[in-house]
Structure formats: structure tokens, C-alpha cells
Amino acid sequence: MKKNIVILGTQWGDEGKGKIVDYLSRNSAYVVRYHGGHNAGHTLVANHKKIILHLIPSGVLHSNVIGIISNGVVISISDLVKEIQMLEKNNFFVNKRLFISNSASLILPFHIAIDIAREKKLGANAIGTTGRGIGPAYEDKIARRSIRVGDLKNEKTLSIKLEKIVDYYNDQLISIYKCKPFDYKIILKDLLNAKNIIDDMIQDTTMILNNAIKNKKIIIFEGAQGSLLDIDHGTYPYVTSSNSTIGGVITGTGVGPKNLDYILGVTKCYSTRVGNGPFLTELHNDIDAYLSDKGNEFGSTTGRKRRTGWLDGVALRHSVQLNSLSALCITKLDVLDNLEEINICVAYQNIKTLKIHTSVSFNELENMKPIYKKYPGWMKKTLGVRKIENLPSAAKNYIKSIEEIAGIPVDIISTGPDRNDTIIIKNLFL
Structure with missing residues (x-):
């Protein structure tokens, strides 16, 4: 029996991980966020309610699940409190079911200010961050x-440390970016007020998780963003500031690699990307408009329109290798229902040398163009289908082609936003 499952994205995020975590976590004891911050939004539909989570693990919508925000996450306390209150308004209560690592770093107002100021100064060369202060918070962690x-x-120690770091950022905000400075006393007051709400939640989460493993509890580790945004292995510099690949689980939780039993890569059946950076299969035509509309491709955190494109098989194979994936979960299959023809990028071609590549370093993308294989669409409704045998034959062939390209099986297919619009091909817990 598999005890510990990692669920992570294989693309540039927005693959639908939140729904899959929510669906599978009904069988688990713990669900863990291990990296990133509130720049990642997971949209869930439960009991006909749309719930968007940014920091709290998706599994807490099940009353039997304990949520863990571990040390690898950077946390905006004010946004965390708002999220807790939002859940309570929707009758999801996390009291005594949510624990926060005492080692997690905080995102503070000056991080957000410096993030926005830097992007503005970069102009056309901006990274395309969410402006949530994620990068500067990780910088402080490393520094x-x-x-x-x-x-x-400890209010006394907190006050001393906070005054020092506010001075550090105020110097930059005033002299370099011509922005207003911050008063550390106001930030301190806000932190202490928020602390009163989450005080009992602050724990040594590494100890909690390793005790859970010792007691043979089922744990799901929930990734944010996607593998191609990994700070080390993604399309640098257009990446996030944390490790969104498998290594982030280990460093971000304190759980050793031998305790990870199964790694599921969530893959949208087409591609999307938010922000700047290379995107070889990007579309600029009617298909782009169709995917954006049918797939509701607008960021749950920022509201920005996502860039859309065909599924990139070369990048997918890269993610399979980076993460030692056990299997794939294919999401948003229903979005393709009305397309007569579907493409998958199966290789890259160098436009200068004309050489064909089935794998390539992301540093070489500038001179590459996609080579596509065409597949017939099914032109039938798959929305809400819950058994593999009920899919149109062309849809099943499309899934089989993805398996062949990726070199691993597809164990789950999502056919709609509701948690039960899901096809389970293989039981992950057996």
C-alpha cells in the first residue's frame, strides 16, 4: 500500500493540481504544502462551491484531513488569516487541523513593495512576477x-529583527526606487495581531510529519506552480524562486526521499503559461481564443490571461525525468471536445542547423521551433465522464499517445472542474 504521494505540476503551473489533491486527499491523513507562497492559486469546486486557496493545502476541505504548511513555503500572514476566515465563511473549519512550520519565512509588506518596484524598473525586460513579494522573501531566506x-x-526579538530589516529595505525603496518607506512599528503591530489568530498552529512540522510516517499515516505532498518554473531546472530566468520539482519536497518538509512512495505528475492536455519566458508551442490564433474561453485560462491569483499552446511533449519528457514520475494525471480533457484536430509537439527543430531534437537544454530554445504530430479530435462531450470506457475512441487514442510520448502511464484523467469529474484508471493507494 502506498503511504506517501507527491502531486506536482509538469508544466508552467495551472495544471489543475488543486482539484486532484482535493480528490485524492479524502483517503489521506495529512496534506502538505512544501514550497512557494500565495502566488499560486488552487481553484476547487466542492459541494457546488468555488473555493480558491493560495496557501492552505487543498485537502483541508475534507474534515478528516490535517493540513501542513511546511518550512519550504514563504508565508504572508495577513493573506493566510484572510484565507482561514474565507474557509470559515464557507463552513470549512481548520481549527486544530492546520499546522504551520515555525521555520517558514515570512513575506512582509516591504517584500511586496520591492517586488513591484523592481518589475516596474525593468519595464519590457520584467520577469512577469505576480507582485506578491515571493522572490524577495526567498532572497532574505538565503541571505x-x-x-x-x-x-x-518572542515580541522583543521580533521587534529588533524587524526594525533592522525594514531599515535595509527602506534604504533601497527611497534611494533606488523613489518609493515611500515603511514604519516597522505598524508592521510589528499587524504581525502580533495575526499571531494571536494562528498561535496554536505554529509547530515543528518536520517532527509532525516524521511521526506520521512512523505511524504509517497516508500523506499527500501538494506542489505549487509547475516543474518548468523550478529555480534550478526551469526556463531561467523566467521561473519562480523555489524548487517546484521533486527536490523541493525533501528540503521543504524534512521528509527523506525513501519515504516518498509515488510521484504523480499533473499535466494539462494542452499548455499554458503566465508571465514572460519561452513558450515554443504558444498559439496566436482562434485556437488560442478558444482554449482561453473554454478552459477559463485566467490566473486565479492575478486574473491575468494565460498564454495558451499545444501540449509540448519534449518539455513533458523533461519533467518526467526531473521528477522520477511514477505516472501522469491528464486534466482538462473536456476543453478539447470541440476541436476537429489536435497537435502535440513531439520534437524541436533548430532553425539554423535544421537538426531535430527530442530533448534539449532550455538554454537552447531561442533557435528552436516545434515539430508537431496531428491527432483527430473526437467532437463529442467528455465533460463529467467518470469511466475510461465511456470516453470517445479518439480521446482514448490521444491519452495513449501521451503515455507513449512521456514513457509512463496515465493513471488519472480529469474531465471537469468538479472533484467527482474524474476517471481513476489505477488506484494510487494500492
């Missing part, structure tokens, strides 16, 4: 000057 969740427990 060993960040304020961590555990610091909230």
Missing part, C-alpha cells in the same frame, strides 16, 4: 536575514 514564523513567539 539568512528573514523573519520566520517562529519569531512571532
Whole structure:
């Protein structure tokens, strides 16, 4: 029996991981967010309610599940409190079911200000961040000057550390970016007020998780963003500031690799990307408009329109290799229902040398163009289909082609936004 399952994205995020985590976590004891911040939005539909989570693990919508925000996450306390209150308004209560690592670093107002100021100064060369302060917060973590969740427990120490770091950022905001400075006393007051709400949730989550493993509890690790946004292995510099590939689970939780039993890669059956950066299969035609509309391809965090394109098989194979994926989950199959023809990129061609590549370094993408294989559409409704045998034959052939390209099986197919619009080909817990 598989005890611990990792669910992560294989593309540039927005693959539909939240729904899959929500669906599978009914069988688990713990669900863990291990990296990223509130720049990632997971949209769920439960009991006909649309719930968008940014920090809290998707599995907490099940009353039997304990949510963990572990040390690899950077946390905006104010946004976390708002999220807890939003869940309570929708009758989802996390009291005594949500724990926050005392080692997680905080995102503070000056991180957000510096993030926005930098992007504005870069102009046309901007990375395309969400402006949520994620990058600057991770910078402070690596530079060993960040304020961590555990610091909230000691007001005197917190005040000293906060005044020092506010001075550090105020110097930059005033002299370089011509922005207004921050008063550390106001930030301190807000932090202490928020701390009163989450005080009992602050724990040593590494100890909690390793005790859970010892007691043979089922744990699901929930990835944010996608593998191609990984700070080390993604399309640098147009990436996020954390490790969204499998290594982030280990460093972001304190759980060792031998305790990870199954790794599921969530893959949208076409591609999308938010922000700037290379995107070889990007579309600029009627298909782009169709995918955006039918797939509701607008960021749940920013509201920005996502760039759309055909599925990139070369990039998918790269993600399979990086993450040692056990299998794939294909999402948004129903979005393709009305297309007469569907393409998958199966190779890249160098436009200068004309050489064909089935794998390539992301540093070489500038001179590449996609080579497509065409597949017939099924022109039938798959929305809400819950058994593989009920899919149109062309849809089943399309799924089989993805398996052949990726080199691993497809174990789950999502056919709609509701948690039950799901085809389980293989039981992950057996």
C-alpha cells in the first residue's frame, strides 16, 4: 500500500493540481504544502462551491484531513488569516487541523513593495512576477536575514529583527526606487495581531510529519506552480524562486526521499503559461481564443490571461525525468471536445542547423521551433465522464499517445472542474 504521494505540476503551473489533491486527499491523513507562497492559486469546486486557496493545502476541505504548511513555503500572514476566515465563511473549519512550520519565512509588506518596484524598473525586460513579494522573501531566506514564523513567539526579538530589516529595505525603496518607506512599528503591530489568530498552529512540522510516517499515516505532498518554473531546472530566468520539482519536497518538509512512495505528475492536455519566458508551442490564433474561453485560462491569483499552446511533449519528457514520475494525471480533457484536430509537439527543430531534437537544454530554445504530430479530435462531450470506457475512441487514442510520448502511464484523467469529474484508471493507494 502506498503511504506517501507527491502531486506536482509538469508544466508552467495551472495544471489543475488543486482539484486532484482535493480528490485524492479524502483517503489521506495529512496534506502538505512544501514550497512557494500565495502566488499560486488552487481553484476547487466542492459541494457546488468555488473555493480558491493560495496557501492552505487543498485537502483541508475534507474534515478528516490535517493540513501542513511546511518550512519550504514563504508565508504572508495577513493573506493566510484572510484565507482561514474565507474557509470559515464557507463552513470549512481548520481549527486544530492546520499546522504551520515555525521555520517558514515570512513575506512582509516591504517584500511586496520591492517586488513591484523592481518589475516596474525593468519595464519590457520584467520577469512577469505576480507582485506578491515571493522572490524577495526567498532572497532574505538565503541571505539568512528573514523573519520566520517562529519569531512571532518572542515580541522583543521580533521587534529588533524587524526594525533592522525594514531599515535595509527602506534604504533601497527611497534611494533606488523613489518609493515611500515603511514604519516597522505598524508592521510589528499587524504581525502580533495575526499571531494571536494562528498561535496554536505554529509547530515543528518536520517532527509532525516524521511521526506520521512512523505511524504509517497516508500523506499527500501538494506542489505549487509547475516543474518548468523550478529555480534550478526551469526556463531561467523566467521561473519562480523555489524548487517546484521533486527536490523541493525533501528540503521543504524534512521528509527523506525513501519515504516518498509515488510521484504523480499533473499535466494539462494542452499548455499554458503566465508571465514572460519561452513558450515554443504558444498559439496566436482562434485556437488560442478558444482554449482561453473554454478552459477559463485566467490566473486565479492575478486574473491575468494565460498564454495558451499545444501540449509540448519534449518539455513533458523533461519533467518526467526531473521528477522520477511514477505516472501522469491528464486534466482538462473536456476543453478539447470541440476541436476537429489536435497537435502535440513531439520534437524541436533548430532553425539554423535544421537538426531535430527530442530533448534539449532550455538554454537552447531561442533557435528552436516545434515539430508537431496531428491527432483527430473526437467532437463529442467528455465533460463529467467518470469511466475510461465511456470516453470517445479518439480521446482514448490521444491519452495513449501521451503515455507513449512521456514513457509512463496515465493513471488519472480529469474531465471537469468538479472533484467527482474524474476517471481513476489505477488506484494510487494500492
